[in-house]
Amino acid sequence: MKPFYLCFALLCSVHLVLAQNVTISGYVTDLTTGESLINANIYETLEKKGTVSNVYGFYSLTLPAGQHSLQFSFVGYNKQILGLNLQKDTVINMKLKQMADLDEITVHASKSNVERTQMSLIELPTARIEKLPVILGEPDVLKVIQLLPGVQAGTEGTSGIYVRGGGADQNLFLLDGVPVYNASHLFGFFSVFNSNAVKTVNLYKGGFPARFGGRLSSVVDIRMKEGNDQEYKGEFSVGLISSRFSFEGPINKGKTAFIVSGRRTYIDLLAQPFIQLANKKADNEDINAGYYFYDLNAKINHRFSDRDRLFLSVYSGKDKAYEKSEFTSVQTNYSDKYNDNLGWGNITSALRWNHVFSPKLFSNATxxxxxxxxxxxxxxxxxxxxxYDRDYFRYLSGINDVTAKIDFDYYPAINHSLKFGASNTWHTFRPGVNHEKTTIDEDGYQLDQDTTYGNENIAATELDAYVEDSWNITRRLNANIGLHFSWFNVQNTNYTSFQPRMALRYLVSDNLSVKASYAKMSQYIHLLSSATISLPTDLWLPTTQNVKPQNSQQWALGAAYKHNKGYEFSVEAFYKKMDNLIEYKPGATFSGVSEGWESKIETGKGWSYGAEFMLEKKTGKTTGWLGYTLSWSNRKFDNLNFGETFPAKYDRRHDVNLVLNHEFSKKFDIGLAWVYGTGNATTLGAQDYAAMLPGMGRYQSDGMITYYGGRNSYRMPAYHRLDLSMNFHKQKKHGVRTWTVGLYNAYSRQNPFFVYWDSKTIVVPSPEGDYYKRKPVLKQVSLFPLIPSVSYTFKF
Known part of the structure; x- marks a missing residue:
């Protein structure tokens, strides 16, 4: 019986210890709008214990029973301090009020990088996104992300990002938790994320928490605003190429709120008179061409009680380029009709239910x-x-996903907070289907041919599960340890992956910490691209029986230091290796479907390494950061470049970003961004040789063979650019008016978009007489000189 008594005594002692602790929980929200505050600080000043609110504003903190002093804080808001005598579990919903003299430029993460366990994470406030200068004056989430260390931009003007040597397909874009596959508008010049609808933006470059999976290089977690449940608010902006609006308010005050925002370009409308004037050849010819894109975001949420809340969010966006022409001649009974369309777009929707099971257990079903x-x-x-002749062609490609998932936040003890959950996704991949129709009717001969061919649709199922523990081992040593498991079924083939994750932070002093992380990742989709810029013709393709999933491992080591005057400095070194990367075989493209896409690719591996430095100023009239990245990114494919290692397309040795904002007064502020980057790597022909044409017995100048050197062996000229913006604010009777004037590429640097070989004629002296010779010349194409912009915004 002795073991029984020992077990009984142990259980009693555990119960006694637990009985001495109580848990406070609740939500932290904005007093004026009702919006939840993400990562708000809840800190017990006597015990020196604390926690932060989750992405829905919920928090839970377990403390010993007795007297306590609780401090609730969030940057830009007045602190609230409560003195409590806690004897039982207590619910405290805290509403914080914005400071009267809130300077939006200084809004930043509520927890400094020094204190945070997570490394390789950058939090971007939407106010900063709206302040920085961008092309054509259009605020853009991804343009700002491109200004951060460790993130490479694509070519001139594009919104694609390449993080720590990874490819464009290795970035997971989440909009309210839903993946967005194509995050670009206007062939990559703008992103699909309307800043009016965005609440928070978090960029993870490494050390990924276990709750994230499916990509190798980064996670861009974007959360939409929830809507003001107290009063109606709105905003609209008119720019050179687009206009946008946002309107929010209560449906049932304090219970139900909504927000709707939209954006549309009017390039097609502005260009129409010029198109008609340039192409009008006869009164009986009608030409219509244009391009536009739009975004529409909507979200509604209802609070049933302190335990239950329901959200519904929807996004729809589309790009369309079109050309229509019709020419008719009554005299000859002749007509020509052309109708060409190019379009792409995203639809995402999410229905989620928050439920609080207990003060320690929070759930989110989606x-x-x-x-x-x-x-x-x-x-x-x-x-x-x-x-009568008719030729009709149509090409379709895309992805459909349906996902069900459940996530839990559990706070079992003072020093532990757990996140765990699972999800199941049903994918339908459409790698490319062609529909051709030909009709001929002439002199009694008729032909009517209707054909559909191409790659077959591929169905796949993906299951993910994870658990992660944020553990305060000591006051100075914190850890986030987790495991992500994934299972992918496609074409009767199963792939599984166990992905351990770990992040450590040691607090050397209150102002200095050192960090380390490790993350293994798997990715079951690929982006097949043959262009130097992000285009909608880039195909999203699944892992199959023959094409294995991409895998990566990343190690990182860093340090963070904060100065008492508002400066923060961080440095991180990383090493990442990647397997099962794919690229087109030489000369292959997405078109030409006589063979499936799997026969057009090569598989290889890659690795990248480097160091990132960031000096940031977060408070005062002048804010901003200086970032520098030193990095290498290489690829190796057995059947490309003769099996030799070659640099990745966006391998850049040096990357510098300087970003500054200065507020002269509440009525006037300026923004500045200067970037410098080593030129992109590209492949150029090294020499042309005349080919011997069969049967001719001599060389023909029009039969040439180009010899190419190593793959991506040529470096384009360095890229650098200065952008400026000025914001003029004025308080009006019903709101705040802002005029924004900007200059993109202020000193009109001719940056290379691409380079190519051409030739010019030169005179060569000779004793027999001068003669002419063609000399090869390397030429450069640049897109954007100095571009001014102006926009008008009114917030009410």
Whole structure:
């Protein structure tokens, strides 16, 4: 019986210890709007214990029973301090009030990088996004992310990002937890994220928490605003190429709120008169061409009680380029009709239910749907007398996803907070389907041919599960340890992956910490691209029986230091290796479907390493950061470049970013961004040789063979650019008016978009007489000189 008594005594002692602790929990929200405050600090000043609110504003903190002093804080808000005698579990919903003299420029993360266990994380406030100068004056989330160390931009003007040597497909974009596959508008010049609808932006470059999976290089976690449940608010902005609006307010005050925001370009409308004038050749010819994109965000949430809350969020966006022309001649009964369309877009939706099971257990159940679609259509009709021809072509590609998932936040003890959950996604991949239709009717001969061919749709199922523990081992040593498991079923083939994650932080002093992290990642989709810029013709393709999932391992080591006057400095070194990367075989493209896409690719590996430095000033009239990245990114494919290692397309040795904002007064502030980067790597022909044409017995100048050197062996000229913006604010009777004037590429640097070989004629002296010779010349194409912009914004 002795073991029984020992066990009984142990259980009693555990119960006694637990009985001495109580838990406070609740939500932290904005007093004026009702918006939840993410990562608000809840700190017990006597015990020196604390926690932060989650992405829905919920917090839980376990403390010994007795007298306590609780401090609730969030940057830009007045602190609230409560004195409590805690004897039982207590619910405290705290509403914080914004400071009267809030300077939006200084809004930043509520927890400094020194204190945070998570490394390789950067939090971006939307106020900063709206203050920085960008192309054509359009605030853009990804343009600001491009200004951060460790993040490479694509080519001139594009919104693609390449993080720590990874590819464009290795970034997970989450909009309210739903993946967005194509995050670009206008062929990559703008992102699909309307800043009016965005609440928070978090960029993870490494050390990924176990709750994230599915990509190798980064996670961009974007949360939409929830809507003001106290009063109606709105904003609209008119710029050179687009306008946007946002409107929010209560449906049932304090219970139900909504927000809706939209954006549309009017390039097609502005260009129409010029298109008509340039192409008008006869009164009986009609030409119509243009391009536009739009975004629409909507969200509604209802609070049933302190325990239950329901959210519904929807996003829809589309790009469309079109050209229509019709020419008719009554005299000859002749007509020509062209109708060409190019379009792509995303739809995402999420229905989520928050439930508080107990003061220590919070859950979030979510059902999501997403759709990405790319569509090319060309229709030509020709009529003359009794003759009629029609050629019709259409190409479709895309992805449909349906996901069900459940996530839990559990706070079992003072020093532990657990996150765990699972999800199941049903994928439908459409790698590319062609539809062709030909009709001929002439002199009694008729042909009507309708054909559909191409790559077959591929269905796949993906299961993910995770657990992670944020553990305060001691006051100075914190850890986040987790495991992510994934299972992918496609074409009767199963792939599984166990992905351990770990992050450590040691607090050397209150102002200095050192950190380390490790993360293993798996990715079951690939982006097949043959272009130097992000285009909708880039194909999203699944792992199959023949194409294995991408894998990576990343190690990072760093340090963070904060100065008492508002400066923070961080340095991180990283090493990442990647397997099962894919690229097109030489000369292959997305078109030409006589063979499946799997026959057009090569598989290889890659690795990247480097160091990132960031000096940031977060308070005062002048804020901003200086970032520098030193990095290498290489690839190796057995059947490319003769099996030799070559630099990745966006391998850059040096990358410098300087970002500054200065507020002269509440009525006037300026923004500045200067960037410098080593030129992109590209492949150029090294020499042309005349080819011997069969049967001719001599060399022909029009039969040439180009010899290429190593893959990506040529470096384009360095890229650098200065952007400026000025914001003029004025308080009006019903709101605040802002005029924004900007200069993109202020000193009009001719940065390379791409380079190519051309030739010019030179005179060569000779004793027999001068003669002419063609000399090869390397030329450069640049897109954007100095571009001014102006926009008008009104917030009410």
């Amino acid at each position: 059902l999501t749907y997403s759709k990405y679609r790319f569509d090319v259509e060309s229709d030509y009709e020709y009529t003359e007398q009794e003759h």
